[in-house]
Amino acid sequence: MVQQASSCIASLISSLLPASGSLQTPHSGYHWDGxxxxxxxxxxxxxTLPDLGQTFAFMYSIEDPQGGTPVSGGGAQILGPNDEYLCRSFPQVQQFWAWQQALGIGHWRHTSEAAHSQATQGHLETKQPRLLPPAEFDRWVNExxxxxxxxxxxxxxxxxxxASARWQYKIQPIYGWGNVGSPQQSTAGWLSSLQIFEPGWQILMAHGLATGWIDWNGQRYNFTNAPAYSEKNWGGSFPQKWFWLNCNCFVNEPDLALTAGGGRRGVLWWMESVAMIGIHYRGKFYEFVPWNSKVTWQIKPWGCWQMQAEQDQYRIELTGTCETPGTPLRAPTEQGLIFFCRDTMHGHVTLRLxxxxxxxxxxxxxxxLCGLEVGGGPWEETWEST
Incomplete structure (x- = not known):
């Protein structure tokens, strides 16, 4: 019976893993080396839920996972409908888990007393933080x-x-970061595998389709094949200033995904300003990065994001605007997880290629329904750079 149960759990978990030959990108695994x-x-x-004109953005972080420092711990933030905000801290680093070779993360804050009682009585094994089958996660993890x-x-x-939120949805990746059928690329180039540029940045899935549900403060949102996206960053130093534009829900263009951004980052012992634009469109990847393109930008402290880039074959222009004040969000910094950036999921964007x-x-x-962000600082005037 125990063998049967273990086999069943292994089968359920394997169904949640990326398939062989998938669009897994470099840097999908956890980077901390101890x-x-x-x-x-x-x-x-x-x-993104196009019919409702709403978006749910989930942000997770872990800092100083070795524990024992003033900023050790994790956080979970959600930017929900109408840019509403929910945040919870996860102070126990021992309750965090992550895979080294593939995308897989989780953090527990509270577990079920009933499940603990059953485990004590021998009906359930004691749980170490790890990926659980969905029904078992529901039964065991309260937060x-x-x-x-x-x-x-x-x-x-x-x-x-x-405030409360609960969610479950499966994801079908469509684009990673690169051409379909080719090895997926590091967003910041092959040198990002070395500890030269910090922090690192990787788009994990430029575009995918999500099917499931999200319950936001008691209102349930069901969706089928909704546009989905994921990315990550990591490192031992923190950006001083940055901006970001992202959208994979365009009018009459269901097979189009945009991610663009830039910032001041550490390169060994100095700082540099860099920016890039990536487009996935009808099976093709258009990449505008410092090593193959000239990229320029004009970003206001809030309200207007403009970028231009050109290379041997293509050129592109982006304009993002926002009339609302946006929502302050927390970000990992030298001082820990603090309010350090501003976002909206209701930006207007125009793309020309x-x-x-x-x-x-x-x-x-x-x-x-474009995501727009500015972070760090100072943001006292328009940031213009090449």
Missing amino acids: NPRRFFEGWYYRV GYQATATWHQGVLNDPGSG WQRDRSQPILVAQSH
């Missing part, structure tokens, strides 16, 4: 999350405000 230096790793999952490349589940409850030798664009696309 070194007690200052370290953080963060993950971002998002689902926490678990996520892989193809599954995302969790529950948060804030006793102070009474040309072949260099043609005057008419090969793609013009718009969306009013």
Whole structure:
């Protein structure tokens, strides 16, 4: 019976793992190597509901996972409908787990007393934090999350405000970061495998389809094949200043995904400003990065994001705007997880893509469900750079 149960659990868990030959990107696994230096790793999952004009963005982080420092611990944040916000801390680093070779993370804050009682009586084994079959997670974990490349589940409850969220959905990856059928690429280039650029940044899934449900403060949102996205960052140092644009829900263009961003990052003993634009469109990857393109940007402290890039074959222009004030979010910093950036999931974006030798664009696309962000600082005037 025990063997049968173990086999059943293994089968359920294997169904949540990425399939062989999948779109798994470099850096999908957990980066911490056990070194007690200052370290953080963060993950971002998002689902957009086009018919409702709403988005759910989930942000997870772990800092100083060795424990014993003033900032050791984790966090879970959600930016929900109408840019509403929910955040919970996860102070016990021992309750965090992550896979080294593939995308798989989770953190528990509270577990079920009933489950503990059953374990004590021998009906259940004592649980160490790890990926659980969905029904078992529901039974065992009162507050926490678990996520892989193809599954995302969790529950948060804030006793102070009474806010709550619960979610379960499966993910079908469509684009990783690169051309379909080819090895997937490091977002920051092959040198990002070395401890030269910090923090590191990797788009895990530029575009996918999510099916499941999210319960937000008692209102349940069911969805089928909703646009989904995921990325991560990590390192022992922190960006001073950055910006970000992301959208995979364009009007009349269901097979289009945009991710663009830039910032000041550490390179060994100095700082540099860099930016990039990546487009997945109808099976093709268009990449504008410092080693193959000229990238320029003009980013206001809030309200307007403009980028241009050109290379040998293509050129692109992006304009993002936002009329709302956005929502302050926490980010890992030298001082720990503090309010350090501002986001909206209701930005307007216009994208134009040309072949260099043609005057008419090969793609013009718009969306009013674009993610826009500025972080760090100072943001006293427009940031213009090349």
